[in-house]
Amino acid sequence: MTSDPQPADGGSPVPGRDLDLVLFGATGFTGRLTAGYLARHAPSGLRWALAGRSPEKLERLREELAAAHPELAALPLLRADASDAEGLRAVARRTRVVATTVGPYLAYGEPLVAACAEEGTDYVDLCGEPEFVDRMWLGHHAAAVRSGARLIHGCGFDSVPYDLGVHFTVEQLPEHVPLTVDGYVRAGGRPSGGTFASTLTVFSRLGAMRRAARARRAAEPRPKGRRVRAPLGSLRHSGDAAAWAVPLATLDPQIVARSAAALDRYGPDFRYRHYAAVKRLPVVLGAAAGAGALFVAAQVPPVRRALSARLAPGTGPSPERRADSWFSVRFVGEGGGRRVVTEVRGGDPGYDETAKMLAESALCLVYDKLPPTAGQTTTAAAMGTALRERLVAAGISFRVVDESP
Numbered sequence: 001m002t003s004d005p006q007p008a009d010g011g012s013p014v015p016g017r018d019l020d021l022v023l024f025g026a027t028g029f030t031g032r033l034t035a036g037y038l039a040r041h042a043p044s045g046l047r048w049a050l051a052g053r054s055p056e057k058l059e060r061l062r063e064e065l066a067a068a069h070p071e072l073a074a075l076p077l078l079r080a081d082a083s084d085a086e087g088l089r090a091v092a093r094r095t096r097v098v099a100t101t102v103g104p105y106l107a108y109g110e111p112l113v114a115a116c117a118e119e120g121t122d123y124v125d126l127c128g129e130p131e132f133v134d135r136m137w138l139g140h141h142a143a144a145v146r147s148g149a150r151l152i153h154g155c156g157f158d159s160v161p162y163d164l165g166v167h168f169t170v171e172q173l174p175e176h177v178p179l180t181v182d183g184y185v186r187a188g189g190r191p192s193g194g195t196f197a198s199t200l201t202v203f204s205r206l207g208a209m210r211r212a213a214r215a216r217r218a219a220e221p222r223p224k225g226r227r228v229r230a231p232l233g234s235l236r237h238s239g240d241a242a243a244w245a246v247p248l249a250t251l252d253p254q255i256v257a258r259s260a261a262a263l264d265r266y267g268p269d270f271r272y273r274h275y276a277a278v279k280r281l282p283v284v285l286g287a288a289a290g291a292g293a294l295f296v297a298a299q300v301p302p303v304r305r306a307l308s309a310r311l312a313p314g315t316g317p318s319p320e321r322r323a324d325s326w327f328s329v330r331f332v333g334e335g336g337g338r339r340v341v342t343e344v345r346g347g348d349p350g351y352d353e354t355a356k357m358l359a360e361s362a363l364c365l366v367y368d369k370l371p372p373t374a375g376q377t378t379t380a381a382a383m384g385t386a387l388r389e390r391l392v393a394a395g396i397s398f399r400v401v402d403e404s405p
Helices: 029-041 055-068 085-094 110-119 130-147 160-171 193-204 206-219 251-262 281-298 301-310 319-323 352-367 384-393
Strands: 019-024 048-052 077-079 095-100 122-125 150-152 179-188 227-229 236-238 243-247 269-278 326-335 338-346 375-377 397-404
Touching: 019 029, 019 085, 019 352, 029 048, 029 055, 029 352, 048 055, 055 077, 077 085, 085 095, 085 110, 095 110, 095 352, 110 122, 110 130, 110 150, 122 352, 130 150, 130 206, 130 251, 130 375, 150 352, 160 179, 160 251, 160 326, 160 338, 160 384, 160 397, 179 243, 179 251, 193 206, 227 251, 243 281, 251 269, 269 281, 352 384, 384 397
Parallel strands: 019 048, 019 095, 048 077, 095 122, 122 150, 150 375, 179 269, 227 269
Antiparallel strands: 179 326, 236 243, 243 269, 326 338, 338 397
16 A cells, blocks of 8 residues: 555545545456455544445455455444435545445445435546436435535446546636537457446436436526536548547437536537447447347337346456456547547546546545635536546546647
8 A cells, every 4th residue: 555645634525534435336247346445545643444244255255355464454344225314424424535436326226325414425427317316416415515525426447538638628728718529439359347337327317317317407596697508419530530430329428518517618608429439330339229129128128138138237248358358539629710639538437537537536535725615516526636636646548648739
């Protein structure tokens, strides 16, 4: 474990707690990877704990961590169930930050969000479910503003590379002018069981997702004197990506738009479009057919359950297979007569880098001097450059590829 400064005074809304960080869902596949990352990289003074519903699994995980890091033999273990509101409140009262891997979040996530919002505890998750994010804003944003808690969704591959990548791109462009950014995602790797389960959940609840989005739009204030857009875009061949640009209707562009609404640096008129970059048109057509079939299957509960069981949350590939996985996102930004191309690149997106992003997000909230924010916010608005610098130090690349004039 490496040395690091002590937790920043006022870095969390309620100081004086006996823990800095609790990892909830620590014994799942991604939770174990996150625990392992913290064991290797967390500062020696970090007061952290593992939490989950099975004391036996928590004990085994602690023993595994302590085998390589003997100082963790006394790491605190907290029994907590996602459905136990009072138990989750007790966890939230003890710590400054909670990081959770327990999904699908629509099924299991709200009690922990509610506990953190009421207790003034910072919260980070791996959620990629738009309906959940909108419902949590509607139900718990106001309470979190009152308590000072920061509720930050999408702290993994959904949606850190895009949110911080656009933030980095905007920093290379002129201020106080209209800006446009297009993002092109490439990835080689297997999706996580949690991501697959979340996708099935989203496909099965499109009507509810639209209703939650409408309710949020009706209630959420818009930035004064500024315009922010994240249109879906259309299928096209992109010279910038040297590939077919396939529009992605995911949570990621919504997160980018919320960062843009929160930060004046994105200019008076900001637009972001989000694409997958695919080299060959037959692959695009095959993926579209596969997505359509998955959407149809998700409408039938027995079929949805059977599909989810094939790649269940908590399962994942071997270290060797993860080592061969990668992602890159290229951003093309324009504004004020200037054009810049940037890139975010890293390793296995579904597991290793996601665990790294979640852990570093939590550590950033514990240790770094950050802008004052509260309520439901985003990685760019709450942590921005501080989190990007952490990720660069941890091996994720942010770079300028080209710029003109």
